[in-house]
Amino acid sequence: MPLLESRPELELVVWPEDRACDRSWLLENIPGATGVIVMLTDKVNPELLDKAGPSLRVVSTMSVGYEHVDLAAAAQRGLKVGYTPDVLTDAVADLSVMLALMAGRNGGIGVSLVQNGEWPNFSWAPFGFCGPQLSTTAASPTRKIGFLGFGRIAQATLARLVPFGITHCLYSSNPSSPPNHQRDTDLAKKYNLKAVSKVNVDELARESDVLFVLAPGGQGTYHVINEGLLRKMKKTSILVNASRGTLVDSDALAKALKEGWIWGAGLDVVEGEPNVTIDHPLVKEPRCVIVPHIASATLETRRDMATRAAQNLVAAILGGDMPAQVDL
Numbered sequence: 001m002p003l004l005e006s007r008p009e010l011e012l013v014v015w016p017e018d019r020a021c022d023r024s025w026l027l028e029n030i031p032g033a034t035g036v037i038v039m040l041t042d043k044v045n046p047e048l049l050d051k052a053g054p055s056l057r058v059v060s061t062m063s064v065g066y067e068h069v070d071l072a073a074a075a076q077r078g079l080k081v082g083y084t085p086d087v088l089t090d091a092v093a094d095l096s097v098m099l100a101l102m103a104g105r106n107g108g109i110g111v112s113l114v115q116n117g118e119w120p121n122f123s124w125a126p127f128g129f130c131g132p133q134l135s136t137t138a139a140s141p142t143r144k145i146g147f148l149g150f151g152r153i154a155q156a157t158l159a160r161l162v163p164f165g166i167t168h169c170l171y172s173s174n175p176s177s178p179p180n181h182q183r184d185t186d187l188a189k190k191y192n193l194k195a196v197s198k199v200n201v202d203e204l205a206r207e208s209d210v211l212f213v214l215a216p217g218g219q220g221t222y223h224v225i226n227e228g229l230l231r232k233m234k235k236t237s238i239l240v241n242a243s244r245g246t247l248v249d250s251d252a253l254a255k256a257l258k259e260g261w262i263w264g265a266g267l268d269v270v271e272g273e274p275n276v277t278i279d280h281p282l283v284k285e286p287r288c289v290i291v292p293h294i295a296s297a298t299l300e301t302r303r304d305m306a307t308r309a310a311q312n313l314v315a316a317i318l319g320g321d322m323p324a325q326v327d328l
Ligand code: DGY
Pocket: 040, 062, 063, 064, 065, 066, 088, 243, 293, 294, 295, 296, 297
């Protein structure tokens, strides 16, 4: 806000609450706007763009994901679209590791048991609450970490896992992007790993001890984690999703957890969020740790995302280069 307010040439119309903007308010207030800052909860579709009218020149989203923006409709109207990559990479990578640990080590079960006053019913037991260990041990010296999507956030997550002694990094990414052998060799050398390899999704599912889903949302990745793939995973494996809920078929994942095809799951995002209530099949699964889409929610990162969104907007309106513009 200070950045926007420091530009006297801008007339600001601001949704005043710290929650997703009511659609009706947005539709009412957007006509005649030159630019708009939106959140990932705002659908930027022809309805909204037509309401804005021909004055609109820029859409700036305060998110790295932009599947809520109809890019074809934006391009057709000659709009610029800004987003907020880089600034949230570390916060999301931090939380991804937290979810892997929480899911593997029965974190969700343990926290709710203590909060429900049930600890006195569970004395320390030799094999009580045991789960698969993320760090390697002398008896278990191999850990294969998989990434569905191998962009900035996945690579930052990999960097955080190196001190756990992981040995292999496998990833699957957009089939149309060519393998980057040199980058993979460099990463393996830098982190002292046995290999960093691009594999197909079946191999990724079969081999990963922890599988991190960190790919963009949208049609192309819809339910890429489905029953067929979950059935291929190891019984001791963990699935982490910190990208978009649409990548994971929730019913299939709930079945996988209930029937023990995999060990646990850590989710920052769930399809259909925020309508995820206590009767949701995943919420009912004790080994599914779910947090409400908070991967980027650190004070530092959200300020940086807001600043980047404002910078994108101002640059596009005043005719400069946006710090982070989506290629349309
Ligand atoms: C994004 O920016 O797309 C993230 O999902 C927000 O945490």
